[in-house]
Amino acid sequence: MTPTQLKTDYLIVGSGAVGMAFADVLVSESDADIIIVDQFAKPGGHWNNAYPFVTLHQPSAFYGVSSRELSNGKFDQVGLNKGLGSLATGAEVAAYFDAVMHETFLPSGRVRYFPMCRSDGAGMFENTLTGEVFEVEAGKTVDATYLKTTVxxxxxxxxxxxxxxxxxxxxxxxxxxxxxxxxxxxxxxxxxxxxxxxxxxxxxxxxxxxxxxxxxGWMLDRKNTQSDISFFNSTLGAQALQFEAIAAAESVDDLFDRLEDSGVLLxxxxxxxxxxxxxxxxxxxxxxxxxxxxxxxxxxxxxxxxxxxxxxxxxxxxxxxxxxxxxCSASAISNLKTKPIFEGDLITPQTVRSYQPVFSAALIAHIEVVKDTEVEKNALSTVVPLPNHDTDWIRMMIPFMMNQYNWSRDSDIRDWLTHNRLDGFSGMVRGVSPDDAEKQAILGRMKAASMPAMAKLTQLVGQI
Missing domain, CATH: 3.50.50.60 (FAD/NAD(P)-binding domain)
Known part of the structure; x- marks a missing residue:
C-alpha cells in the first residue's frame, strides 16, 4: 500500500496528558500546524485503561492542559480528601481530554488527529483498523510517549x-x-x-x-500541594521548611529525619x-x-x-x-532514563519540575515557541529525574532548584509561570501583598534558606 503523504510543523506521537499539554500550548501560543497520532481510540493515553475507582493523587488544579480548567476551583466536601482541592476521577479525566480535543484542538483548524494508529517514531504510522499507512514530513517530532506510562x-x-x-x-x-x-x-x-x-x-x-x-515509600502530604491562596501557609510554608531542613542536615539520614519532623515527608x-x-x-x-x-x-x-x-x-x-x-506491582513510569529534551528535529518532553510531567510538557512547549536556539532551550529545560529510591529525592532536588532559579531570571518565563494555571505556586507568590507580614515572612525564610540548601544538597549527593 502506497503511504498517504502528509506535511506538518509538529508531529506529536501520543495523545496522553503529556502530548495534549504540549499541543495545547502550540495551539494557543503559535500558528503551527499539528498532527497528533495515538494508538488509542480516544485521547487521554493510559487513562483509557485506568481502573474504575482511580482518581488523581494531586489536586485537579495541577492537571490537564493550560487553556482549560479541570477542577474549576472545587474542594472536596466529603471523604478522605475533605477540605482539599478536588481529585478528578479517571472518567472525568478521560472526558476532559476528549472535550479538549473536540472543542479546542480540532475546531482550531490547525490540528489533525489520527487515533487507532501505531507510529514507528520516524514519521510513519499505520491505522490498525484499516491498514492505511501514512508518511509525515514534519518540521519537528514530539515523542510524548517517552516516559512509557504503564497501568x-x-x-x-x-x-x-x-x-x-x-x-x-x-x-x-x-x-x-x-x-x-x-x-x-x-x-x-x-x-x-x-x-x-x-x-x-x-x-x-x-x-x-x-x-x-x-x-x-516516603509520601507527600497533599495539604502541602494546594494552589489556593487559603493554603499559602501550608504550601509555601512546607517549601520553607523543606529548604531549612536541607540546609541544616548533617547527613542523609538526618535530612530525612528533619523532612519528616517538619511534615514535608510522611x-x-x-x-x-x-x-x-x-x-x-x-x-x-x-x-x-x-x-x-x-x-x-x-x-x-x-x-x-x-x-x-x-x-x-x-x-x-x-x-x-x-x-x-x-x-498492584506495575510501575507507573517504566522509563527512568533521561536524555536532552531538545535534539535537532526531535523534542522529548520529560519532567522539568518534580512530580509534574503535565506542567513540564506545557512549559517545554512554551520554551519551544519563544526561544530560538537549542542551547538556550535545553539550558531552561534541565531534566528533573523521576525518583525511585529514597535518596533520589536528593538527586531530584538539585536540578529542580536550578530550573526554578533559571526561570526566575527569565522575564518571559517568569510571567508565563505567573499566569499559567498548571503552575499555581508562582501566581500565589506574586499575589502576596507587601503588607502581609505573615506571608512575607514565609517567603523571606524560603529565600534565606535556598542557597544554603543548594550547597548542602551537593554535599549530600556525595554521601549517597
Missing part, C-alpha cells in the same frame, strides 16, 4: 502465578461477586495504596487484608525506614486509614504465587484458593 490492566507481572490462584489486576476488584476469605495486595506504590483504600472504603475488615510491600510506619520515593501524595486521613492494615509483609518481592503458598525473596507465607490476590 495495571495491561501489566505483565514479573512473577509466576500458578493455575488455580484467584489473581486479578485492581481494575477487577469491583467485579468480585463472591465473598473472599481474604485479600492480598501485591505492591506498595500508589496503586497498592488505592487498592487498600478502596477495600477499606467498602467496609472490608482490615484484618483480612495482607499487604505485600517490598519497599516502604511514611506508613514510623518504625520502618522507607527505601522508595515515587512522589505518592496522600491526605492525613488516607494515611490514617492505611495504618489500619496491620498485616504488612516486608519480605521482598514476590517470586511466585501458588495456590497454597506465596514465595517471596526472603521467605514464604501461606495463602489459599479463596483468597484474592490483587496485582
Amino acid at each position: 495495571p490492566s495491561t501489566h505483565t507481572p514479573q512473577f509466576e502465578v500458578e493455575n488455580g490462584v484467584w489473581f486479578m489486576p485492581l481494575n477487577d476488584l469491583p467485579k468480585i461477586d463472591r465473598k473472599p476469605e481474604g485479600y492480598v495486595i501485591v505492591g506498595g506504590g500508589k496503586t497498592g495504596m488505592d487498592a487498600v483504600l478502596w477495600l477499606l472504603g467498602n467496609s472490608v475488615d482490615p484484618d483480612t487484608i495482607r499487604w505485600i510491600m517490598p519497599r516502604d 511514611r506508613l510506619d514510623r518504625d520502618v525506614k522507607p527505601k522508595m520515593f515515587h512522589g505518592a501524595t496522600v491526605s492525613q486521613a488516607e494515611l490514617a486509614e492505611m495504618r489500619r492494615v496491620k498485616n504488612v509483609l516486608r519480605l521482598g518481592r514476590v517470586q511466585k504465587i501458588g495456590v497454597d503458598e506465596i514465595l517471596l525473596d526472603q521467605g514464604s507465607v501461606p495463602t489459599g484458593p479463596n483468597i484474592v490476590h490483587v496485582d
Whole structure:
C-alpha cells in the first residue's frame, strides 16, 4: 500500500496528558500546524485503561492542559480528601481530554488527529483498523510517549502465578461477586495504596487484608500541594521548611529525619525506614486509614504465587484458593532514563519540575515557541529525574532548584509561570501583598534558606 503523504510543523506521537499539554500550548501560543497520532481510540493515553475507582493523587488544579480548567476551583466536601482541592476521577479525566480535543484542538483548524494508529517514531504510522499507512514530513517530532506510562490492566507481572490462584489486576476488584476469605495486595506504590483504600472504603475488615510491600515509600502530604491562596501557609510554608531542613542536615539520614519532623515527608510506619520515593501524595486521613492494615509483609518481592503458598525473596507465607490476590506491582513510569529534551528535529518532553510531567510538557512547549536556539532551550529545560529510591529525592532536588532559579531570571518565563494555571505556586507568590507580614515572612525564610540548601544538597549527593 502506497503511504498517504502528509506535511506538518509538529508531529506529536501520543495523545496522553503529556502530548495534549504540549499541543495545547502550540495551539494557543503559535500558528503551527499539528498532527497528533495515538494508538488509542480516544485521547487521554493510559487513562483509557485506568481502573474504575482511580482518581488523581494531586489536586485537579495541577492537571490537564493550560487553556482549560479541570477542577474549576472545587474542594472536596466529603471523604478522605475533605477540605482539599478536588481529585478528578479517571472518567472525568478521560472526558476532559476528549472535550479538549473536540472543542479546542480540532475546531482550531490547525490540528489533525489520527487515533487507532501505531507510529514507528520516524514519521510513519499505520491505522490498525484499516491498514492505511501514512508518511509525515514534519518540521519537528514530539515523542510524548517517552516516559512509557504503564497501568495495571495491561501489566505483565514479573512473577509466576500458578493455575488455580484467584489473581486479578485492581481494575477487577469491583467485579468480585463472591465473598473472599481474604485479600492480598501485591505492591506498595500508589496503586497498592488505592487498592487498600478502596477495600477499606467498602467496609472490608482490615484484618483480612495482607499487604505485600517490598519497599516502604516516603509520601507527600497533599495539604502541602494546594494552589489556593487559603493554603499559602501550608504550601509555601512546607517549601520553607523543606529548604531549612536541607540546609541544616548533617547527613542523609538526618535530612530525612528533619523532612519528616517538619511534615514535608510522611511514611506508613514510623518504625520502618522507607527505601522508595515515587512522589505518592496522600491526605492525613488516607494515611490514617492505611495504618489500619496491620498485616504488612516486608519480605521482598514476590517470586511466585501458588495456590497454597506465596514465595517471596526472603521467605514464604501461606495463602489459599479463596483468597484474592490483587496485582498492584506495575510501575507507573517504566522509563527512568533521561536524555536532552531538545535534539535537532526531535523534542522529548520529560519532567522539568518534580512530580509534574503535565506542567513540564506545557512549559517545554512554551520554551519551544519563544526561544530560538537549542542551547538556550535545553539550558531552561534541565531534566528533573523521576525518583525511585529514597535518596533520589536528593538527586531530584538539585536540578529542580536550578530550573526554578533559571526561570526566575527569565522575564518571559517568569510571567508565563505567573499566569499559567498548571503552575499555581508562582501566581500565589506574586499575589502576596507587601503588607502581609505573615506571608512575607514565609517567603523571606524560603529565600534565606535556598542557597544554603543548594550547597548542602551537593554535599549530600556525595554521601549517597
